[in-house]
Amino acid sequence: MTLKNLDLNLRPFKPLLSIWTGHSQTLLGHFIPSPALAKKFENYFLTLPDGDQLLLHYFDNKSDFTVSVYHGLGGSAEADYVRRTANLGLQRGWNVVLVNHRMASHLAKAKKSYHSGRGEDAEAILDWCRVKFAGSKQIAVGFSMSGSILLNLLEKRYGQRSPDYAVIVNAPLKLDSAAELLTKRFSKVYDIRFYLTLKKIIQREEIDLKLPFIGQTKDIDEVYTSKKNGFIDGQDYYTQCSAWAYVDRIETPTFVLTAEDDPFVNVSDYQTAKWPASTHVTINKHGGHMGYIDQRIDPKIGRRWLDYYLETVFDKIKSF
Numbered sequence: 001m002t003l004k005n006l007d008l009n010l011r012p013f014k015p016l017l018s019i020w021t022g023h024s025q026t027l028l029g030h031f032i033p034s035p036a037l038a039k040k041f042e043n044y045f046l047t048l049p050d051g052d053q054l055l056l057h058y059f060d061n062k063s064d065f066t067v068s069v070y071h072g073l074g075g076s077a078e079a080d081y082v083r084r085t086a087n088l089g090l091q092r093g094w095n096v097v098l099v100n101h102r103m104a105s106h107l108a109k110a111k112k113s114y115h116s117g118r119g120e121d122a123e124a125i126l127d128w129c130r131v132k133f134a135g136s137k138q139i140a141v142g143f144s145m146s147g148s149i150l151l152n153l154l155e156k157r158y159g160q161r162s163p164d165y166a167v168i169v170n171a172p173l174k175l176d177s178a179a180e181l182l183t184k185r186f187s188k189v190y191d192i193r194f195y196l197t198l199k200k201i202i203q204r205e206e207i208d209l210k211l212p213f214i215g216q217t218k219d220i221d222e223v224y225t226s227k228k229n230g231f232i233d234g235q236d237y238y239t240q241c242s243a244w245a246y247v248d249r250i251e252t253p254t255f256v257l258t259a260e261d262d263p264f265v266n267v268s269d270y271q272t273a274k275w276p277a278s279t280h281v282t283i284n285k286h287g288g289h290m291g292y293i294d295q296r297i298d299p300k301i302g303r304r305w306l307d308y309y310l311e312t313v314f315d316k317i318k319s320f
Contacts, residue, residue: 001253001320003280008312013305014295015286022261023186025288029306032293034080038087041098045108048124053108056125057098058132059090065318066095066133068125068163072144072290073217074197076104081290084307085141088314095133099125101146103201113202115225116148116175117241119158126163138163139317141310143290144265147171151243154250158241165317166254167310170262170290173244173269176235179218181264190264190289191217198224248274253320255280255313257306259287282309 017024041057048054057077067089071079077098089096101114101121114121126138140163142150147168153159154166172178182191194217202209202224209224222234231237256279260267267283275281284292292306301307 002277003253003255004275004277006280006316008280008282008316010282010309010312011296013284013287013292016293016295016303021286022259022263022288025259025261025286025291025293026190026263027288027291028293029288029291029304030080032303034084035087037083038090041096044128046125046128048121050112052102052110052112054102054110054121054125055100055105055108056128057100059086059096060133061090061093061095063092063094063133064136065089065092065139066097066129066136067139067141067314068097068099068129070099070122070140070142070146070149071101071104072146074194074201075143076100079143081143081306084304085310088307088310092314092318094139095129095136097125097129099146103205106204110205113225113228114145114149115229115237115241116145116172116243117152117158117229117237118149119153122146122149122153123159123161126161137165137317139165139167139314141167141169142171143169144171148173148175148241148243151247151250152241154252154254155243155246156249157243157246162252164252166252167313168254168256169306170258170265171243171256172265173242173247173273174266175238175242177266177269178264179216179221179234179238181266182217187263195220244269244273247279248276250276250278253278253317255282257282257284257309259284259289259292261286262289264289 046054102110226237294305
């Protein structure tokens, strides 16, 4: 399917605050409250081929469409943007699956961690969805790092069986440039938060691993993520798992969203990537990292232009 020149007829995004937009949007997106899940979900422990487990939450609407939602670095299926996306699926009467990656939930047993190259994990989740919701179209939505995971699956570098449709939001395309941006200026605040969050998750499972009280996300990648998952070092992990050089391989209809002022995803990577005809790429001037808090108050979604974008994409997919 050719999506490259598709007109989604999106209304323009106008940031709520017109100053310091990358950071104000990122922070507002995080601190403005989001609603709870509209339905009670069931739990399922998915055992992966290597024996590790993922905790999935699902709601079966007996629908012809299933949307699976994948959280970002340091997050979980309880993240606010995951809940909101789930509610958008529920409003359409779709089946919804919320994913906790390896080690994101203490209830599921995992010896290895998740990272940007875990396309096979997403493949296993989609395989389960195809059995559980037989005959339904599979839509995968990946935020931030999970966007990278899905891109690697769509490129068939890590895993082979892709969803029927994909939505990628603010994914780092070059992991080394994202790690470097996190060390610059105010972005250091996000870096410290990521580091402390990841440190807590890791030391819950790796009691004997000693990590500095304060550090950087790339320190985690150097001493833990790379070594734990078979890479030589952090740079080897970044090189092998960055999706940028391979996006031209994508055949699955895929919708991509990012912002020029994302504090730790380099927009130039999106502008120079060789996106194929199967992808529709939206690059907003503003929006920060998964913020997109609009001046306009929508009666259904408030100020969240991101939810409006997802609604628009979901409705377009349903119309195909």
